[in-house]
Amino acid sequence: QVQLVETGGGLVQAGGSLRLSCTISGGTFSRYRMGWFRQAPGKEREFVAAISWSGGSTYYADSVKGRFTISRDNVKNSLYLEMNSLKPEDAAVYYCAADPSLGITVVPAQYDSWGQGTQVTVSS
DSSP: OOEEEEEOOEEEETTOOEEEEEEEESSOGGGOEEEEEEEOTTSOOEEEEEEOSSSOOEEEOTTTTTTEEEEEETTTTEEEEEEOSOOGGGOEEEEEEEESSSSOOOOGGGOOEEOOOEEEEEEO
């Protein structure tokens, strides 16, 4: 397992933007497929976006498609989530996750390392 640390959460008004970052240590970042998930109070953790090793393949939940962009910098060992046009329903704790396998997965159980999460609050 690797260690993941998310940053960039905060309070934003509806329609605003935030950029989340996730840094990895203890492993070769370029050999991990990565994902972003979120969990709102009283709800199950849900998939947001995923990206392959190289960044050449990405996949998004329908709820964020067109508003969120996942990207990675394999030199800086960092994963990003650019969130635009935020809605109150986007408010949640956002987690990054890593897995040393090829391809992309939306299944939380298929990731073996998780960060501690960063809170995103969207005011209406």
